[in-house]
Amino acid sequence: MAADTVTVAADELGALAAAAFVHAGVPEGDARETAEVLLVGEMMGIPTHGMIRVPEYIRRIGLGGINCSPQMRIDRRAPALAVIDADNALGPVAGLRGLAEALEMARQVGIAYAGIAESNHVGPLAPYALRACEDGMALILGTNASVTMPPWGGAAARMGNNPLCIALPNPGGPHFILDMAMSVAARGKIRRALKEGAAIPEGWAVTRDGAPTTDPAAALDGFLAPMGGHKGAGLAQAVDLLAGLLPGGAFLTAISSWIENPGAPPRTGHFFIALDAMRLRGPDYGPAMQDFLEIITATPPADPARPVLYPGLPEQRRLAAARAGGVTLPAALLEEIRGLGG
Amino acid sequence: MAADTVTVAADELGALAAAAFVHAGVPEGDARETAEVLLVGEMMGIPTHGMIRVPEYIRRIGLGGINCSPQMRIDRRAPALAVIDADNALGPVAGLRGLAEALEMARQVGIAYAGIAESNHVGPLAPYALRACEDGMALILGTNASVTMPPWGGAAARMGNNPLCIALPNPGGPHFILDMAMSVAARGKIRRALKEGAAIPEGWAVTRDGAPTTDPAAALDGFLAPMGGHKGAGLAQAVDLLAGLLPGGAFLTAISSWIENPGAPPRTGHFFIALDAMRLRGPDYGPAMQDFLEIITATPPADPARPVLYPGLPEQRRLAAARAGGVTLPAALLEEIRGLGG
Numbered sequence: 276m277a278a279d280t281v282t283v284a285a286d287e288l289g290a291l292a293a294a295a296f297v298h299a300g301v302p303e304g305d306a307r308e309t310a311e312v313l314l315v316g317e318m319m320g321i322p323t324h325g326m327i328r329v330p331e332y333i334r335r336i337g338l339g340g341i342n343c344s345p346q347m348r349i350d351r352r353a354p355a356l357a358v359i360d361a362d363n364a365l366g367p368v369a370g371l372r373g374l375a376e377a378l379e380m381a382r383q384v385g386i387a388y389a390g391i392a393e394s395n396h397v398g399p400l401a402p403y404a405l406r407a408c409e410d411g412m413a414l415i416l417g418t419n420a421s422v423t424m425p426p427w428g429g430a431a432a433r434m435g436n437n438p439l440c441i442a443l444p445n446p447g448g449p450h451f452i453l454d455m456a457m458s459v460a461a462r463g464k465i466r467r468a469l470k471e472g473a474a475i476p477e478g479w480a481v482t483r484d485g486a487p488t489t490d491p492a493a494a495l496d497g498f499l500a501p502m503g504g505h506k507g508a509g510l511a512q513a514v515d516l517l518a519g520l521l522p523g524g525a526f527l528t529a530i531s532s533w534i535e536n537p538g539a540p541p542r543t544g545h546f547f548i549a550l551d552a553m554r555l556r557g558p559d560y561g562p563a564m565q566d567f568l569e570i571i572t573a574t575p576p577a578d579p580a581r582p583v584l585y586p587g588l589p590e591q592r593r594l595a596a597a598r599a600g601g602v603t604l605p606a607a608l609l610e611e612i613r614g615l616g617g
Numbered sequence: 618m619a620a621d622t623v624t625v626a627a628d629e630l631g632a633l634a635a636a637a638f639v640h641a642g643v644p645e646g647d648a649r650e651t652a653e654v655l656l657v658g659e660m661m662g663i664p665t666h667g668m669i670r671v672p673e674y675i676r677r678i679g680l681g682g683i684n685c686s687p688q689m690r691i692d693r694r695a696p697a698l699a700v701i702d703a704d705n706a707l708g709p710v711a712g713l714r715g716l717a718e719a720l721e722m723a724r725q726v727g728i729a730y731a732g733i734a735e736s737n738h739v740g741p742l743a744p745y746a747l748r749a750c751e752d753g754m755a756l757i758l759g760t761n762a763s764v765t766m767p768p769w770g771g772a773a774a775r776m777g778n779n780p781l782c783i784a785l786p787n788p789g790g791p792h793f794i795l796d797m798a799m800s801v802a803a804r805g806k807i808r809r810a811l812k813e814g815a816a817i818p819e820g821w822a823v824t825r826d827g828a829p830t831t832d833p834a835a836a837l838d839g840f841l842a843p844m845g846g847h848k849g850a851g852l853a854q855a856v857d858l859l860a861g862l863l864p865g866g867a868f869l870t871a872i873s874s875w876i877e878n879p880g881a882p883p884r885t886g887h888f889f890i891a892l893d894a895m896r897l898r899g900p901d902y903g904p905a906m907q908d909f910l911e912i913i914t915a916t917p918p919a920d921p922a923r924p925v926l927y928p929g930l931p932e933q934r935r936l937a938a939a940r941a942g943g944v945t946l947p948a949a950l951l952e953e954i955r956g957l958g959g
Contacts, residue, residue, distance in 0.1 A: 353727030355697055356897050385695030388728045388892060413863075429916035429925045441855040443862075451858065453851040478820055485919025503844025509795040509928040512913065513783040516793065520785075520905050521755075521897050527912045548890070550730060555698050555863050563862050570869045571854065574771035577827025583771045586851040 281609055282601040288609075289314045292329045295615035296365075299333045300343045305368045309398075312367040316399030317604065318597035319590040321454075323463055324399035326604055329612050331533075332365060332396070338538035341365055341395050347372060355380050355387040358522045363540040366397035370418075373547045374403050378412055381549035390522025391545045396420075396533060401454040401590060403547070404442035408450035413443045413550040417514040419525075419543060421532035424458070424498050427508035430485040434527055436499060437514035442587070443552055445568060446561040452587030457511040458499035465491045465499075519544035623951055624943040630951075631656045634671045637957035638707075641675045642685045647710045651740075654709040658741030659946065660939035661932040663796075665805060666741035668946055671954050673875075674707060674738070680880035683707055683737050689714060697722050697729040700864045705882040708739035712760075715889045716745050720754055723891035732864025733887045738762075738875060743796040743932060745889070746784030750792035755785045755892040759856040761867075761885060763874035766800070766840055768854065769847035772827040776869055778841060779856035784929070785894055787910060788903040794929030799853040800841035807833045807841075861886035 289310050296306035309332070317325025335341045345364035349372070351357050357376045361369035373389040380387030397403075397418045407414035420435030440454040460479045468475045469491035480494030481487055488494055501507030519526030525542035533541045553560045574583040597603075625633075631652050638648035651674070659667025677683045687706035691714075693699050699718045703711035715731040722729030739745075739760045749756035762777030782796040802821045810817045811833035822836030823829055830836055843849030861868030867884035875883050895902045916925040939945075 352897055352899075353893065354725075355729075356727035356893070358897065383696075384726050385698035386728055386730045386890070387697075388897070390897065425919075426913045426916050426925050426927070428918055428920070428923055430919040431917050433912055433916050441852075441859075443855075443858050451854070453848075453855050455845070455848040455851065459845055481919075502846075502848055503797070503801055505928070506795075506797040506844055509797065510783075512793070512927065513785075513795050516785050516909065517783075520909055521892075521894060523898050523901075523905075526905075526909055548728070550863075551695065551698070552863060555694055555700065555730070555732065556865050557694075559865075563865075563868075567854075567858065567862055567868055570775055571768045571771075574768050574775045575773050576770055577767075577772040577823075578770070581770055583768050585768070585854065586847070 279606050280603050281606045282603045283609060284601050285314065285318060285598050288326070288602050288604075291609075291612050291616055292326065294617075295329055295333060295612050298615060298617040299336045301336070301365065302343070305343075305365060308371055309365050309367040312371070312398045312402045314602070315402035315405065315594065318594045318602055319399070319401050320593040321399045321401065321590075322604070323461070326608055326612065328396065328398060330615060333615055335533060335537045340533065340536075340538045340540065349376065355384045357387070357389040359389065359391045361391050361394040363393055363395065366395040366543065369394040370397040370403060370545055373545060374406065374414075374549075377414075377547040377549035378407060378410060381412060381551050385554060386548065386550045389547045390518065390524075392522040392524025392542075393540065394543045394545060395541055396543060397545050399454070400438055400440035401452050401587070404440050404452045404454065405450065405591075407549060408442055408444035408452065411444050411446070411553055413552040414440070415548040415550070416440050416546060417518050418545040419515040419519040419530055421530045421534075421541060422528055424501060424508070424511060425485070426512065427501065427505035430483075432498060434511050434515060435530060437511045437518065439510065439514050443564065445564045447565050448568070449588050449591040451564075451568065451585055452590065454586070457501050457507040457514075459502045459507075460499070462495070462499060465494050469495065518546045521546065621948050622945050623948045624945045625951060626943050627656065627660060627940050630668070630944050630946075633951075633954050633958060634668065636959075637671055637675060637954050640957060640959040641678045643678070643707065644685070647685075647707060650713055651707050651709040654713070654740045654744045656944070657744035657747065657936065660936045660944055661741070661743050662935040663741045663743065663932075664946070665803070668950055668954065670738070670740060672957060675957055677875060677879050682875065682878075682880045682882065691718065697726045699729070699731040701731065701733045703733050703736040705735055705737065708737040708885065711736040712739040712745060712887055715887060716748065716756075716891075719756075719889040719891035720749060720752060723754060723893050727896060728890065728892045731889045732860065732866075734864040734866025734884075735882065736885045736887060737883055738885060739887050741796070742780055742782035743794050743929070746782050746794045746796065747792065747933075749891060750784055750786035750794065753786050753788070753895055755894040756782070757890040757892070758782050758888060759860050760887040761857040761861040761872055763872045763876075763883060764870055766843060766850070766853060767827070769843065769850035772825075774840060776850075776853050776857060777872060779853045779860065781852065781856050785906065787906045789907050790910070791930050791933040793906075793910065793927055794932065796928070799843050799849040801844045801849075802841070804837070804841060807836050811837065860888045863888065
């Protein structure tokens with residue numbers, strides 16, 4: 276399949292994606308912002324939350340499942356608390372608004388929370404974290420998602436594989452950006468095993484009845500296993516409480532699936548906690564961070580060929596490489612995005 | 618060994634532990650507070666962080682490893698940011714001070730962060746979360762710990778099995794309290810397998826060289842595996858950044874082991890982020906929380922004999938049972954605590 280990929284300059288790809296959103300009825304500023312979030316995700320090596328979402332978002336706009344002209348309502352409940360009703364906006368438009376609110380309040384009082392209700396798929400989390408870090412701010416963020424996993428010990432899906440991201444700026448080099456969903460392995464890896472006729476490792480998934488399985492077909496018919504068992508399942512619930520329940524939005528089974536109901540508002544929720552790391556630690560924040568990250572990367576590796584990295588380092592290396600040398604993606608996807616530009 | 622346990626009233630046990638701390642030179646208020654944190658941990662079913670720590674803390678006080686008369690310095694860096702230098706205080710004394718600061722600031726502006734540097738073993742996290750929830754506040758807290766785990770892909774320990782706790786109040790019943798360390802399994806479970814001559818499950822641990830193992834002896838000589846591989850390892854680092862680096866304290870390899878160096882200040886750090894959940898969501902917070910938790914507990918269970926629970930529910934049931942019916946602990950431990958009271 277490698278022959279079917281093309282490499283295109285980042286700016287060009289971003290412009291094509293933005294044009295596609297504009298052609299679908301998205302105002303130009305929102306179109307550019309949405310394209311940029313997805314493009315940065317793609318370049319960081321998160322293609323499942325990258326350019327493939329451009330045609331998907333546009334298909335949902337066409338079905339009335341996303342509101343291109345949202346009237347977002349921002350309610351400051353306290354000096355460091357904001358709630359945003361996103362009016363079914365494009366997820367990145369809602370997410371960037373939440374990020375901006377959280378950063379602005381955190382600059383005033385040191386730390387702040389912004390929660391977004393009635394939103395859509397927010398895209399990859401790492402690009403939001405990267406923006407905060409480039410502003411010198413730490414960020415904790417998360418989103419709920421449509422129901423795919425059972426709570427621990429359960430035999431029916433009641434919660435999403437809700438991702439959590441924790442990021443701290445490193446003024447001297449790549450930032451610390453941990454961006455993780457709650458399953459041991461991504462669904463895409465199980466789909467690949469099915470295609471290749473391979474078994475999946477123990478611990479990745481359970482059958483529809485909750486029994487462990489190494490059969491990818493039974494796994495796809497069943498549920499992804501949460502990392503650490505009850506721990507990952509509990510974290511998925513904690514993220515939903517912060518992202519869904521607290522801002523007054525939908526949670527758990529009330530989140531509609533945009534795959535099954537592409538024309539319905541999914542009612543997704545997100546949260547952003549921004550923290551002024553440098554004001555907190557003071558002038559030696561930068562050297563301390565450098566010291567911390569060097570202790571990690573200087574750890575003797577288990578495999579001498581694979582140096583130890585910290586979260587976000589490989590993603591930011593990929594991003595820098597893609598900004599310089601172009602973004603490689605399936606040729607058919609590029610053509611689809613180009614075609615959507617009208 | 619069950620014959621060697623005794624059951625004692627919670628109040629009596631708390632008073633005995635407090636008397637032991639007073640006899641070791643701890644001021645009476647601090648002694649009562651420290652005893653209470655450990656007692657609540659014991660009653661919640663976390664005996665590794667419960668009464669067994671009373672003689673351990675006192676042994677370290679005797680060796681000069683804990684300061685019974687700390688001059689804690691509190692520095693409000695912003696309306697919602699505080700840093701506390703705990704002056705090597707007893708961990709629960711420092712931790713409760715941090716909790717109080719975070720709660721007070723969060724009541725003013727909605728959310729607040731307190732970080733504690735130069736502290737000791739903070740005890741179990743769940744009792745702090747329980748106090749916040751009883752005050753109607755959500756709490757995210759964590760602590761760093763002495764070095765026991767490698768970063769992902771590493772073959773040498775560089776970080777602690779740093780626990781994270783996320784709690785949200787449930788006004789109508791047991792609160793949501795997720796309290797988790799980052800390893801797949803606790804070290805105690807591997808020690809038990811060794812005693813019983815049993816193999817441990819795949820995925821619990823790696824050897825000293827980083828290779829997977831099911832041999833409990835090789836596991837104890839090696840390292841606990843982090844849940845979700847790079848995810849759990851990354852979370853342990855994120856907790857250390859929030860608990861150690863941000864408050865200006867020690868992190869990673871700078872945390873001294875209180876087992877190997879019981880007379881040295883371990884320089885442990887903790888963080889508390891308090892959030893005014895009810896001010897954020899408004900008057901329907903309680904019903905929404907009830908709804909959320911009922912969706913979880915109403916999930917069809919994989920094993921009909923084991924209903925689905927949410928994080929914190931079994932712990933708070935155990936706590937209520939122990940408050941009513943007494944605390945069961947090893948007879949030898951009770952005698953040791955009694956003896957330490959002078």
